[in-house]
Amino acid sequence: MGRYRVRVATGNSAFSGSNNQVQLWLVGLRAEVELGLRLRPARGQMEDFEVDVSEDLGPLQFVKLRKIHLLIKDAWFCNHITVWVFEQSMEEKEIVFPCYRWVEGDGIICLPETTAWMIRNESQGLFQKHQEEELKARRTLYGWVSWKKGIPLSVAAASEKDLPLDARFHEEKKVDFERTRVVGVTEIALKRLYTLLSSWNSLEDFDQIFWGGKSALAKRVRLSWKDDDFFGYQFLNGVNPTLLRKSSSLPTRLVIPPGTEDLKAQLERKLQEGCLFEVDFSLLAGIQANVIQGERQHLAAPLLMLKMEPDGKLLPMVIQLQLPGSDSPVPPLFLPSDPSLTWLLAKAWVKNSDFQLHELQAHLLKTHLMAEVFAVATMRCLPGMHPIFKLLIPHLRYTLEINTRARTKLISNGGFFDQAVNTGGGGHLDVLRRATTCLTYRSLCPPDDLADRGLLGVPSAFYAHDAVRLWDIISRYVQGIVQLHYLEDEVVRSDPELQAWCREITEIGLCKAQERGFPVSFQSRDELCHFVTMCIFTCTAQHSAVNQGQLDWYTWVPNAPCTMRQPPPTTKDVTLEMVMATMPNVHQACIQMTISWHLGRFQPDMVPLGHHKEQYFSGPGPQAVLNRFQEDLYTLEREIVARNESLDLPYEYLKPSRIENSITI
Ligand SMILES: CC/C=C\C/C=C\C/C=C\C/C=C\C/C=C\CCCCCC(=O)O
Numbered sequence: 001m002g003r004y005r006v007r008v009a010t011g012n013s014a015f016s017g018s019n020n021q022v023q024l025w026l027v028g029l030r031a032e033v034e035l036g037l038r039l040r041p042a043r044g045q046m047e048d049f050e051v052d053v054s055e056d057l058g059p060l061q062f063v064k065l066r067k068i069h070l071l072i073k074d075a076w077f078c079n080h081i082t083v084w085v086f087e088q089s090m091e092e093k094e095i096v097f098p099c100y101r102w103v104e105g106d107g108i109i110c111l112p113e114t115t116a117w118m119i120r121n122e123s124q125g126l127f128q129k130h131q132e133e134e135l136k137a138r139r140t141l142y143g144w145v146s147w148k149k150g151i152p153l154s155v156a157a158a159s160e161k162d163l164p165l166d167a168r169f170h171e172e173k174k175v176d177f178e179r180t181r182v183v184g185v186t187e188i189a190l191k192r193l194y195t196l197l198s199s200w201n202s203l204e205d206f207d208q209i210f211w212g213g214k215s216a217l218a219k220r221v222r223l224s225w226k227d228d229d230f231f232g233y234q235f236l237n238g239v240n241p242t243l244l245r246k247s248s249s250l251p252t253r254l255v256i257p258p259g260t261e262d263l264k265a266q267l268e269r270k271l272q273e274g275c276l277f278e279v280d281f282s283l284l285a286g287i288q289a290n291v292i293q294g295e296r297q298h299l300a301a302p303l304l305m306l307k308m309e310p311d312g313k314l315l316p317m318v319i320q321l322q323l324p325g326s327d328s329p330v331p332p333l334f335l336p337s338d339p340s341l342t343w344l345l346a347k348a349w350v351k352n353s354d355f356q357l358h359e360l361q362a363h364l365l366k367t368h369l370m371a372e373v374f375a376v377a378t379m380r381c382l383p384g385m386h387p388i389f390k391l392l393i394p395h396l397r398y399t400l401e402i403n404t405r406a407r408t409k410l411i412s413n414g415g416f417f418d419q420a421v422n423t424g425g426g427g428h429l430d431v432l433r434r435a436t437t438c439l440t441y442r443s444l445c446p447p448d449d450l451a452d453r454g455l456l457g458v459p460s461a462f463y464a465h466d467a468v469r470l471w472d473i474i475s476r477y478v479q480g481i482v483q484l485h486y487l488e489d490e491v492v493r494s495d496p497e498l499q500a501w502c503r504e505i506t507e508i509g510l511c512k513a514q515e516r517g518f519p520v521s522f523q524s525r526d527e528l529c530h531f532v533t534m535c536i537f538t539c540t541a542q543h544s545a546v547n548q549g550q551l552d553w554y555t556w557v558p559n560a561p562c563t564m565r566q567p568p569p570t571t572k573d574v575t576l577e578m579v580m581a582t583m584p585n586v587h588q589a590c591i592q593m594t595i596s597w598h599l600g601r602f603q604p605d606m607v608p609l610g611h612h613k614e615q616y617f618s619g620p621g622p623q624a625v626l627n628r629f630q631e632d633l634y635t636l637e638r639e640i641v642a643r644n645e646s647l648d649l650p651y652e653y654l655k656p657s658r659i660e661n662s663i664t665i
């Protein structure tokens with residue numbers, strides 16, 4: 001018995017309130033009581049009321065709530081319920097029941113209090129029963145489907161409309177996304193009209209469709225894209241810093257034609273000096289090129305060799321556009337000393353190939369689709385009271401919707417890849433399949449990946465430096481939360497939901513990825529922390545590193561052409577007509593620029609890394625861990641700002657304030 005003050009907090013997004021009435025129960029260890037209230041929750045409001053309860057409820061464990069609709073069903077977004085207990089001779093006690101979900105229909109929803117997972121063993125199985133019922137419902141809502149064979153599984157939803165309401169964009173996000181789409185489509189149409197009567201026979205003609213005003217760096221790209229050091233820089237710190245690796249030997253595919261022995265001597269010297277680097281696009285070899293509006297597009301599978309200069313510049317030394325084969329046992333090598341248009345076209349072929357592997361492998365597969373697997377497995381295996389659910393859920397916001405939209409508009413039949421990209425038309429799916437077969441656990445963990453690629457400690461590798469710093473900061477945050485909940489390794493080993501989550505990701509979502517180093521169980525807190533750190537890094541920092549740069553590096557189309565309309569050159573006499581006949585046409589270029597802007601632009605409702613408002617945890621311990629996380633991020637922010645001040649090209653994509661807390665675009 002005692003007096004209770006109850007606070008009902010409603011979300012702040014549009015339509016979060018409800019005209020339906022809400023009924024509440026308090027559920028204690030010894031009894032439960034219906035509060036007899038009928039409140040209509042209002043958007044952004046916290047509504048308090050007090051009740052005297054005669055029964056002895058015992059320690060509160062749940063709040064139950066139900067929305068009652070007479071005529072119209074009006075979903076309500078409940079943030080949380082907070083209860084203060086005033087009991088005789090005891091000071092007031094605050095108990096929080098997090099929700100952060102839509103309340104639809106008229107079923108009863110059970111909210112466990114925030115420390116429930118810690119006391120689940122002393123509660124007569126009440127929490128266990130709740131968890132089982134919750135996961136049973138979630139497994140119905142969040143199903144797996146194999147969208148295309150050979151790539152990670154996705155959420156079962158034919159379009160975003162089929163997703164559960166809790167996985168959907170909130171109104172503000174939806175309105176902004178749809179508005180941007182309309183702006184983009186209108187822009188494409190206007191640019192088509194505008195260029196109908198104009199020339200398209202010089203590289204400067206791309207100016208007619210260029211949206212330089214949206215990014216200072218994009219304007220710099222337009223000015224400097226032809227320069228070799230600017231070209232090389234992009235493999236270290238551009239929109240795709242994931243392919244560059246330090247050479248440990250001359251690649252076997254690099255057949256040196258007779259008469260170019262001095263090139264071989266230069267390469268070997270750089271190799272001995274430890275400053276030879278390579279980017280190998282062999283993954284594209286044999287991929288079927290797209291046919292766009294009846295016009296066959298073309299693909300290459302380049303190898304690029306570069307040398308790291310003492311001043312940190314990375315300069316291209318040689319480009320081989322095709323793998324040696326029966327029809328071309330000694331493919332021509334293109335050199336910086338070749339005629340300027342020949343060398344420019346060879347570099348353009350490298351950047352077109354980089355566009356394919358960046359968007360399909362680094363961006364779509366290794367961030368978006370990985371995050372989707374984490375999201376579906378989390379919803380299917382971890383109850384809302386589980387500490388790893390609470391840790392991860394802020395980093396999974398909106399991902400299922402943006403990925404579903406990608407499957408219906410970007411990589412679908414007739415989608416933007418089919419309309420404007422030379423791996424479109426089905427080749428893009430084969431690239432995704434090939435990339436999946438070489439998607440290792442190590443490649444998703446920067447300390448391992450960058451060590452394997454020989455990029456640790458390279459002074460001009462700013463992505464590498466910032467990625468390792470962020471990994472360590474996120475790792476400390478994850479360890480802080482894990483150590484509060486798992487007091488020894490045995491607790492990890494004996495957590496059935498956690499072990500099921502691990503298996504669901506590796507064996508189901510990633511299709512038996514244990515062969516690629518992914519775990520099928522966690523035997524220690526360290527193993528758990530490493531994996532969860534990888535999840536959060538992938539959903540935040542890594543996506544930021546490969547997403548934001550689309551606006552800066554892809555809107556000047558010649559710097560990263562989305563398609564190539566003529567075969568790669570096999571001789572050195574290249575003309576401007578050949579270059580313009582190869583580069584994307586006006587329509588394709590407009591699509592590239594528009595989608596690159598759509599995806600790379602700053603999201604107006606973005607939540608910066610570590611600054612989500614939802615409070616799934618409560619108490620001083622988790623709050624202290626989160627505070628430390630935010631402080632570490634702010635320290636890194638200041639470090640990066642200071643470092644960038646001395647750079648001609650500041651590297652901004654891993655500045656914490658620019659990293660979104662989840663993959664939403
Ligand atoms: C021509 C395409 C140019 C650049 C983008 C290419 C590939 C992007 C790869 C991965 C992106 C991952 C997710 C994007 C998610 C949704 C995109 C939806 C765009 C469609 C907009 C619309 O019309 O709804």
Ligand SMILES: [Fe+2]
Pocket residue numbers: 363368543547599663665
């Ligand atoms: Fe993205």
